[in-house]
Amino acid sequence: MHRSPPRSLVLGLMAALVLSGTGGSATAEPTISYLDDRRPVHDRVERLLARMSLDEKIGQMTQPERQNVTSEDITRYRLGSLLSGGGSVPTPNTPESWADMYDGFQRAALAAPLRIPLIYGVDAVHGHNNVVGATIFPHNIGLGATRDPELVRRIGAATAEEVSGTGVDWNFAPCLCVARNDRWGRTYESFGEIPELPSQMSTVVTGLQGRRLGGPASVLATAKHYVGDGGTTGGKDQGDTQLSEAELRKIHLPPFQAAIRRGAGSVMITYSSWNGVKVHGHDHLINGVLKRELGFSGFVISDYNGIDQIDGQPGFTPAEVRTAINAGIDMVMVPSEWRRFIETLKAEVEAGRVPMARIDDANRRILTKKVELGLFERPLTDRRYLRTVGSAQHRALAREAVAESQVLLKNQRNVLPLDRGNGKIFVAGKNADDIGNQSGGWTITWQGSSGPITPGTTILEGIEQTAGKSGTVTYSRDGSGIDGSYEAAVAVVGETPYAEFFGDRPGAMGLDAEDLATIERLRASGVPVIVVLVSGRPLDISAELPKWNALLASWLPGTEGRGVADVLFGIRKPTGKLPVTWMNSVSQQPINRGDGQDPLFPFGYGLTYRR
Template sequence: MPTRPTAAPRRVLLAAALALALTGVGTPTPPASAAALPYEDPTLPVPTRVADLLGRMSLDEKIGQMTQGERASVTPADITTYRLGSVLSGGGSAPTPNNATSWADMYDRFQNGALATPLRIPMIYGSDAVHGHNNVVGATIFPHNIGLGATRDPELVRRIGRATAEEVAGTGVNWTFAPCLCVVRNDRWGRSYESFGEQPALVSSMTSVIEGLQGASLAGPASVLATAKHYLGDGGTTNGTDQGNTQLAEAELRAVHLPPFAEAVRRGVGSVMVSYSSWNGQKLHGHAYLINDVLKGELGFTGFVVSDWNGIDQLDGATGFTAAEVRQAVNAGIDMVMAPTGWRQFITHLRAEVQSGGVSQARIDDANRRILTKKFELGLFERPLADRSYTPTVGSAAHRALAREAVARSQVLLKNDGGILPLATAGNKIFVAGRSADNIGYASGGWTVTWQGGSGAITPGTSILQGIRDAVAPSSTVTYQAGGTGIDSSYRVAVAVLGETPYAEGRGDRPGGMGLDATDLATLATLRASGVPVVVVLVSGRPLDIAAQLPEWDALLAAWLPGTEGAGVADVLFGAQPPTGTLPVSWMASASQQPINDGDGKAPLFPYGFGLDYSGRPGSS
C-alpha cells in the first residue's frame, strides 16, 4: 500500500522532527499550509481514521506497529527507521537521573522518533505501574494488590487507579501493564501479592481500578491504557510454580480464572497481556482457542493483545525467536509482541511469514486496527508528547494521603489478646524491633524502583517506624533496635515489624517452607525473653506459616506490603483508624495445606474473610 504522498512542506517537517528526535524533546508544529489527511482529522470517527491510515501503510509499517522493544535496546532513530509502534521500560529500566522530569524527557525523545516517520504514527510507551508508578523514584507507592483486596473497597481502588494514572501521565508514559487479575489459588506462588485474592468475585470487583486508570474516556486528561493480565490461569498453576502449568478442566478454568477478565472487558480495558503459563500443557502464548475464540470472540474484547516479555520465545522451549513461534503466536491472536532485545529478529520473521502466506494480510490488518484504534482513542495523534501539567503530581501530598488511607484500610487484625491494641499514644514506652520497621524497600516489596525490589530508603516515603514515632505524644518513648537488643521489662509493649524480604516472580516462589526465617525468629525470641507483651506486624506478600509462633504473640496485624506510606500502619496500631481489613485469602495452618482455599474442606488458621475489630468481633467478607 502507498504511504503518505510526498509534499515539500511535509519534507521540511520530517527533517525537523527527525533532528529533534535525535537531539532533544519537543516536536514541531505542522505548517498551516499542510492539508490534513483524513486520519489526521480529529473530527472524524475513529473507525474512519483507522481505515484511512491502514490504507496508506506499507507492510513494514504495519509490522512495526506490532513490535515493542525495550528502552535500553531502542533509540529514537530505530523507531524512525523500523516504524516501531511501542517502547517499554522493563522492571527497573529507567533514565538517569531517575525522576519524573527525566522520564518525560526520555519519552518525548522516543516519541519524536515516531513523529519523524512518513505517516507520523505516534508510539505508545508501556511500563509496569502495578502499585503506583513504581519504576520512578519519588512516585507514590501504594499497597500491593493483596492488601487492596483486604480493603474490600472497589471505590478506593478506583481512586488509586486515578492517582496512578496522573503520575504515569506526568512522565509521558501512556500505557501501564496493570491490573493483574490473577486469582491466586496457591500461596507458594511468588506473584501472590499481585493478586487481589483467592475468589473470582473479589478480584472481579477490583477491576474498578481500570476505570481509574483509563478515566471516563481514554481521550480525557491523564488517561492511560490499562492492561488486564495475565491471561489466563496463572494463579492456578500446579504447586504454585511461576510460569507453570494450570491443570484444570475447562469448566473450572472458566469458573475461577475467567470472570475477572470478563469484567475487565465489560469495563472497556484497552489491552490484555497473555500469561507465560500453560493450560493443561499448552502455552498460553500460542493458545488460539483461549485468545481468539474465548477472549476476542466470546467475551467480545476489541482492544489489543500483547505478549509478555519474550513470551513467544517460550513456545518451542528453546532460546531465540523462530519463525514458527512468531507464526503460531500471531495467528493465535497476539497483536503486539514484546520482544525487548530481539525486536529486529521478530520483524524479520514476521515479514517472511506474511510474504510466504504463513500469516495472512488480514491478520496483520486486524492487529493494526486494534492497536491504532487505541492510539486514536487516547488522543495520541493530537497530543503525542508528555503532559507536563501532571508532572508535579508524582509523589504529591494528595496521592500520599490516599496511599496512607489505603494502607490503614488494608490492615487485617488477626489476634488481639487482652485488647492490647490500640496502643496508647501518651505516657507509653514502646520498643520497636524487626528489620522491616525502618525499611521502605522491605515495606514496598518487589516491583519497586527495581524488578525484584530492594532494601532501605530506595524512594522517598515514611517508614513504619517513622509512622510510629510521629503518632506518639511527647510523653511517650519509642526505642528502635532491629534485632531487639536492649529491650528490658521497663517497656510496656514490643512491636516487632518483620516478615518477607522483597521478591518478584521466579525468585519469590516458595516450594518448601513458608515460615519466618532465622533472623526474624531470633528477634522474636529476644523480645519474648524480656517478658514484654509482643505485637507482631507482619510485612509479607502472602500468608506465612506462623501457627507455631502465634501463641507467643499478644497481637498480630497483617500489614501485607504497604508501600511508602507506613504511617497508615501506625494509624491502626494507635487507633487513629480502626482495623477494617478482612483476609482476601485463606490463612494456612501449615504449609502442608497448600493449596488451601475457601470451601475446599481444609481447616485454616484464619478463614477467608476473617478480620477482627477493636471490640474483638470478627469482620466478614
C-alpha cells in the same frame, strides 16, 4: 494526558510533512484525513491503514525495550511501541528525566513519514513504582483486604496522573490473577483467591483510563495475565494450570470479563500453560474465548519474550512467531531481538503463513487505541502532571489505603490499640525501618531491594510520629536492649523483596531465623509482643502464634508506613478482611475457601477494636 497545539496547526504541519507510505498521491485531503479528530475513530483508522506498507504495519506490532533502540531505529523501522522493563530507567531517575526521555522517543516516531505516535508501556503495578519519588501504594493483596473498589479506583486515577506526568501512556496493570497457591511468587499481585475479589477491584481499570480514553490523565490499562496464571500446579511461576475448561472459566476468567466490561484497552497473555499448552500460542483461548466470545475489541500484547516459550526452547522461531500471531497476539514484546522478529514476521506474511488480514486486524486494534487516547493530537508529555508525582494528596490516599488494608488477626486481652499518651513502646525487626522491605518487589527495580530506595515513611517513623512528643519509642533492629519497663513491644518482621520467578517458595514458608530470634528477645522481657507481619502472602506461623499477644497482617504497604501506625494506635480501627485463606501448615498448600481444609484463619477473617 498530553498537551497539543491547535488542530489547524497540526493539520497544516501534517499536510506539509506527511508522505504516503504506499506510494499514493501527496495531495492534502488524503494525506491529512486520518489526522482530523472530527472524523469518527473507525474512519481515521481505515484511512491510515490504507496508506501503510507491510513494513509500517509490522513496526506497529513490535515492542522493543527502550535500552535496545536508538531514535534512528524508531524512525527507520516505524516502531509502534516501546517499554521500560522493571528497573529500566533514565539517568537520573527523576520524573523530569522520564518526561524528557519519552518526548525524545516520541519525536523520533513522529519523524517517520506517516507520523504515527508511539505508545509507551511500564509496569506501574502499585503506583508509578519505577520512578524514585513516586507514591508507592500497597500491593494488590493488601488492596483486596480493603474490600473497597472505590478506593482502588481512586488509586488507579492517582497512578494515572503520576504516570502521565512522565509522558507514559500505557500501564501493564492491573494483574487480575486469582492466586490459588501461596507458594506462587506473584501472590501479592493478586487481589485475592476467589474470582469475585479481582472482579470487584477491576475498578482500577476505570481509574487508570478515566470515563473514556483520551480524557485528562488517561492511561491505557492492561488486564493481565490472561488466563490462569494464579492456578499453576505447585504455585510454580510460568507453570502449568491443570484444570478443566469449566473450572478455568469458573475461577480464572471472571476478572477478565469484568475488565472487558470496563473497557480495558489491552490484555497481556500469561507465560503459563493450560494443560500443557502455552497460552501464548493458544488460538482457542485468545481468538476464540477472549476476542470472539467475550468481544474484546482492544489489542493483545505478549509478555516479555513470551512467544519464545511456545516450543519450550530458548529464543523464538518462525513457527513460534506465526503461531502466536495467528492465535491472536497483536503486539509482541520482544525486548532485544526485535529486528529479527520484524524480519521473521515479514517473511511469514510474504510466504502466506500469516494472513494479511491478521496483520490488518492487529493494526486496527492498536491504531484504534492510539486514536482513542488522543496520541495523534497530543503526542508529547503534559508536564502539568509532573507536580502530582509523590504529591501530598497522593501520599494521603496511600496512607488511607494502608490503614484500610491492615488485617487484625489476633488481639489477646486487647493489647491493641496502643496508648498515644504517655506510652512507652519498644520497636524491633528488620522490616520496621526499611522502605524497600515494606514496599516489596516491583519497586524502583524489578525484584525490589532493601533499604532507603525511595522517599517515604517507614513503619517505625510512622509509630514515632503517631506516638507524639509525650510518648517514648525505642528502636533496636534485633530486639536487644529491651526490659520490662515497656508497655508493649512491636516486632515488624516478615519477607524481604522479591518478584516473579524468584519469589516462588517450594519449601518452607515460615519466618526466618533473624525474625524468630528478634521476637524471642522481646518475649524474654515479659512485655506484651505485637507482631506486625510485612509479607506478600500468608506465612506458616501457627506454631509461633500462641506466643504472641497480637498479630497484624500488614501485607506490603508501600511508602506510607504511617497508615500501619494509624491502626496500631487506634486512629483508625482495623477493618481489613483476609483476601486469602491463612494456612495452618505449609503442607496444606494449596488451601482455599471451601476446599474442606481447616485453616489457621479462614478467608474473610479480620478483627476490629472494641473501643
